[in-house]
Amino acid sequence: MASTEKTARPRVAVAKFASCDGCQLTLLNLEEQLIEIVSRYDIVEFPEATSRHQPGPYDVVFVEGSISAPEHLEQIKALRKQARLLVTIGACATSGGIQALRNWADHDAFRAAVYEHPEWIESLAMTTPVSEHVKVDAELRGCPIDGGQLLEVLTAVLVGRRPQIREEAVCRECKRKGIVCLVVARGEACMGPMTAAGCGALCPSYGRGCYGCFGARTGVNARAWSEAMQAAGRPPEEVWRLFAGFTAYSEPFRPIITELGKAK
Amino acid sequence: MISDSIPRPASAARQLFLARSDFDALIGALRASGRTVIGPTIRDGAIVYDEIESAAMLPAGMGDEQSAGRYRLTDRGDGLLFGYTVGPTSWKRFTFPPQLNIAEARRAGGVAFDQPPVEVPQLAFLGVRACEIAALAVQDRVFLGGQFTDEDFRARRKAALVVAVQCTTYSSTCFCSSMGTGPAVRGGYDILLTEIEDGFVVQVGSPSGAAIVTQLPTRKPTHAETGAAIDSVEAVRAGLGEPLPMAGVDERLKQQLENPHWGVVADRCVECGNCTMACPTCFCTASVERSDMEGRLSVTERVWDSCFDVNFARVAGGDFRGRPRDRYRQWLTHKFSSWMDQFGSFGCVGCGRCIAWCPVAIDVREELEAIAPVVPPVERPVAVEPAAASPGAFSLARLASVKEETVDTTTLTLMDLDPAFLAARPGQFVMVALPGFPTVPISISRIGTTSIELSIRAVGATSTALTSLHPGSRLGLRGPLGTFWPIEDAYGRHAVVVAGGVGLAPLRGLVEALIASRDRFESVTLYYGARTPEDRLFRDDLARWTTIKAIDVAVTVDRAGVDWKGRVGVVTALFDMMTQDCSRVTAYVVGPERMMQASVQSLIAKGVPPDRICVSMERHMECGIGLCGHCQTGRFFVCKDGPVFRLSELGDLYVREGL
Numbered sequence: 060m061a062s063t064e065k066t067a068r069p070r071v072a073v074a075k076f077a078s079c080d081g082c083q084l085t086l087l088n089l090e091e092q093l094i095e096i097v098s099r100y101d102i103v104e105f106p107e108a109t110s111r112h113q114p115g116p117y118d119v120v121f122v123e124g125s126i127s128a129p130e131h132l133e134q135i136k137a138l139r140k141q142a143r144l145l146v147t148i149g150a151c152a153t154s155g156g157i158q159a160l161r162n163w164a165d166h167d168a169f170r171a172a173v174y175e176h177p178e179w180i181e182s183l184a185m186t187t188p189v190s191e192h193v194k195v196d197a198e199l200r201g202c203p204i205d206g207g208q209l210l211e212v213l214t215a216v217l218v219g220r221r222p223q224i225r226e227e228a229v230c231r232e233c234k235r236k237g238i239v240c241l242v243v244a245r246g247e248a249c250m251g252p253m254t255a256a257g258c259g260a261l262c263p264s265y266g267r268g269c270y271g272c273f274g275a276r277t278g279v280n281a282r283a284w285s286e287a288m289q290a291a292g293r294p295p296e297e298v299w300r301l302f303a304g305f306t307a308y309s310e311p312f313r314p315i316i317t318e319l320g321k322a323k
Numbered sequence: 324m325i326s327d328s329i330p331r332p333a334s335a336a337r338q339l340f341l342a343r344s345d346f347d348a349l350i351g352a353l354r355a356s357g358r359t360v361i362g363p364t365i366r367d368g369a370i371v372y373d374e375i376e377s378a379a380m381l382p383a384g385m386g387d388e389q390s391a392g393r394y395r396l397t398d399r400g401d402g403l404l405f406g407y408t409v410g411p412t413s414w415k416r417f418t419f420p421p422q423l424n425i426a427e428a429r430r431a432g433g434v435a436f437d438q439p440p441v442e443v444p445q446l447a448f449l450g451v452r453a454c455e456i457a458a459l460a461v462q463d464r465v466f467l468g469g470q471f472t473d474e475d476f477r478a479r480r481k482a483a484l485v486v487a488v489q490c491t492t493y494s495s496t497c498f499c500s501s502m503g504t505g506p507a508v509r510g511g512y513d514i515l516l517t518e519i520e521d522g523f524v525v526q527v528g529s530p531s532g533a534a535i536v537t538q539l540p541t542r543k544p545t546h547a548e549t550g551a552a553i554d555s556v557e558a559v560r561a562g563l564g565e566p567l568p569m570a571g572v573d574e575r576l577k578q579q580l581e582n583p584h585w586g587v588v589a590d591r592c593v594e595c596g597n598c599t600m601a602c603p604t605c606f607c608t609a610s611v612e613r614s615d616m617e618g619r620l621s622v623t624e625r626v627w628d629s630c631f632d633v634n635f636a637r638v639a640g641g642d643f644r645g646r647p648r649d650r651y652r653q654w655l656t657h658k659f660s661s662w663m664d665q666f667g668s669f670g671c672v673g674c675g676r677c678i679a680w681c682p683v684a685i686d687v688r689e690e691l692e693a694i695a696p697v698v699p700p701v702e703r704p705v706a707v708e709p710a711a712a713s714p715g716a717f718s719l720a721r722l723a724s725v726k727e728e729t730v731d732t733t734t735l736t737l738m739d740l741d742p743a744f745l746a747a748r749p750g751q752f753v754m755v756a757l758p759g760f761p762t763v764p765i766s767i768s769r770i771g772t773t774s775i776e777l778s779i780r781a782v783g784a785t786s787t788a789l790t791s792l793h794p795g796s797r798l799g800l801r802g803p804l805g806t807f808w809p810i811e812d813a814y815g816r817h818a819v820v821v822a823g824g825v826g827l828a829p830l831r832g833l834v835e836a837l838i839a840s841r842d843r844f845e846s847v848t849l850y851y852g853a854r855t856p857e858d859r860l861f862r863d864d865l866a867r868w869t870t871i872k873a874i875d876v877a878v879t880v881d882r883a884g885v886d887w888k889g890r891v892g893v894v895t896a897l898f899d900m901m902t903q904d905c906s907r908v909t910a911y912v913v914g915p916e917r918m919m920q921a922s923v924q925s926l927i928a929k930g931v932p933p934d935r936i937c938v939s940m941e942r943h944m945e946c947g948i949g950l951c952g953h954c955q956t957g958r959f960f961v962c963k964d965g966p967v968f969r970l971s972e973l974g975d976l977y978v979r980e981g982l
Contacts, residue, residue, distance in 0.1 A: 214614055237421075240411065240597070252683075282590075283591050286591075287682065287683040291392075
């Protein structure tokens with residue numbers, strides 16, 4: 060490829076904070092589109108794929124993971140300065156991830172319980188989503204993210220439009236697919252009404268209630284769902300467990316988890 | 324509601340009988356005609372509509388049990404193939420698919436927009452119920468009834484043969500008879516089946532239906548069989564019970580756009596949109612662009628959308644329906660009100676899917692009842708025919724007991740009455756005669772089963788004489804007379820009673836009546852002002868009303884000693900405590916003239932509509948029956964046209980001096 064063409068391609072970086080790397084792998088899993096992606100984008104920084112490192116500025120930075128350690132605080136700000144578009148990917152980056160359950164626990168006690176030398180561990184008492192620290196241009200939800208949505212972001216950036224990611228409940232995907240509601244017909248626990256769509260109702264398609272890994276929809280009425288599940292006979296502890304999952308620290312869920320945690 | 328009993332067939336020859344054991348012949352004939360048969364089958368704990376290849380796939384012997392937020396399959400213990408009510412699928416899935424590519428745009432040299440050709444499958448819908456036929460007709464009006472049409476829908480609709488089935492069972496969520504859509508199928512089918520013990524009574528509704536039915540091993544049904552078919556549908560109608568009062572609900576909802584109950588239901592709603600997805604008539608869609616990375620091909624995908632989406636009414640500058648209550652109101656008022664304006668029918672067919680499939684168990688019927696209840700017409704019921712209704716005539720009553728209320732006010736309990744007095748309504752009055760004294764009008768302060776009470780302030784000769792009577796005395800009565808408080812006006816609203824001094828007497832019966840039917844009112848409040856704590860009437864009643872939950876009571880006095888712990892000041896000062904939505908208040912006001920005027924002014928200033936403010940006027944009366952002329956005020960005789968008036972009736976008569 061001619062070098063002029065190379066410089067015309069948008070430069071993409073993938074960065075990670077506290078996370079499992081699963082969301083980054085979603086990019087590699089887009090096998091059929093990979094050739095197309097690398098011919099249109101210059102992927103200059105991607106620790107999961109290459110040991111090559113190139114400095115910014117970058118056109119698009121995909122950020123995985125939550126802000127969890129003291130050094131993350133400076134790193135995310137530096138990254139933001141290098142990024143034209145900063146896109147957070149996955150439950151950790153967008154809502155704090157499963158590790159945000161520690162936000163309701165005694166951080167020092169946790170460290171002491173796990174590590175032989177807790178004094179060697181530098182971590183923040185609270186783990187938080189990236190958006191609490193820097194401006195985020197787009198979010199991809201999920202644990203892990205959906206490949207189709209990632210491709211939509213990559214496509215939208217090239218075309219120059221907003222990614223068409225719909226803010227609707229998982230229920231809507233169930234209904235369009237003709238999946239019988241697990242809550243109504245079987246009395247199953249399900250976080251679908253609370254949860255942002257995008258996965259294609261993956262768990263309900265296999266007869267399992269939604270785990271809520273895509274997280275709370277913006278401004279969702281979490282209290283109503285908590286009360287409805289309790290009215291249906293679920294003990295507060297079980298309802299707490301349903302909210303206190305991959306996206307526990309998403310804003311609508313926080314007060315519910317705090318209240319039910321006390322009731323527990 | 325429209326009467327929809329099944330028309331009895333002119334002759335049984337138009338009906339046929341198909342044995343249940345031969346049902347595969349029907350499915351076979353439909354398939355042989357080149358159609359894919361879509362019908363009921365069990366999947367994931369529910370009866371859904373999906374492809375049917377043989378009768379063995381039908382839910383034989385299975386039923387369902389449905390309530391708000393709950394659906395369970397049941398084993399009926401019989402062999403009925405259609406012994407269930409409607410499930411999660413609606414036929415719109417096949418006439419109006421959840422996802423459909425509607426356009427393709429290409430960029431190759433120039434720009435080209437193409438519509439994919441309309442290619443639809445030939446389908447046979449097996450087991451379409453009355454409400455579902457109505458739903459298809461509703462979408463016909465939406466998609467095909469106006470200037471712009473949906474040709475994909477038209478093609479799918481045309482390519483679908485409708486094999487309807489009469490409902491022979493119903494769920495708690497069903498309300499077709501309320502919406503006038505069922506339970507009986509009245510048309511809109513190619514073939515109609517009614518399932519009875521051993522098979523089906525078959526009716527043909529179109530040439531396409533006839534072409535199928537002629538291939539089936541049918542016979543003429545017996546009278547018992549056609550009778551059983553009619554009876555089974557009639558049993559469903561009876562089981563559904565009294566239809567809900569849907570007539571006029573569209574207009575009633577228009578009056579309730581600011582009802583606080585929208586907020587109450589929004590607090591329960593999780594905005595999943597399942598009601599709109601399950602609804603067989605909801606037709607909103609979104610367009611989603613799917614482009615390739617090169618930007619050469621872009622496909623527009625149409626997907627079912629929902630007005631519960633936070634972005635549904637958003638524009639660049641903001642969101643027109645930003646609050647959940649706005650979105651719930653949009654859905655409910657569209658279904659039951661503005662749909663009527665747009666398409667000439669309700670957008671609801673009473674199938675109950677939105678109730679059963681709501682995960683938080685919101686029942687649209689209950690919400691309608693809470694938001695837009697039927698208010699009885701405002702014409703006043705006719706009062707009882709009064710006793711002794713001519714000048715000079717009086718009916719005797721015995722004074723049973725005397726109770727001093729205050730230093731100058733006494734309550735007389737009267738017994739041995741003409742029954743007319745016991746049928747009096749709160750707000751009415753009687754003319755009271757004592758030999759040797761002028762006749763005076765006295766309001767009735769309590770209407771009992773064997774007695775009435777008159778509370779009299781000793782201000783003139785007659786009233787002083789009356790309050791000095793001993794039990795056992797006889798006195799003359801004419802009445803009950805005049806208009807009474809329109810209690811029903813406050814149904815579904817906030818009832819506010821405002822009394823000043825002895826004005827509590829004509830309101831006491833009203834307060835008791837409001838408490839007695841408390842459920843019909845949003846709230847009931849009494850504001851009472853007296854000169855001093857000692858001048859308060861009915862202190863036992865006040866004490867009781869203060870302790871019960873049914874009514875909120877606030878009392879103020881003009882002046883008080885140190886013992887008084889309550890409010891001091893004029894009664895209008897109590898209105899500061901009003902937190903009700905004043906546009907939804909009905910007020911009842913009695914007291915001294917100046918207190919009434921001040922109260923009325925301040926209620927209007929707070930936003931209480933003048934036609935919702937009722938006052939009782941005091942005027943000089945000698946006959947009480949519109950003949951003596953004393954009480955004439957403008958076009959009214961206060962005795963017979965009043966004493967209870969709506970402020971709007973009085974107009975400027977009320978505030979003008981010297982009338």
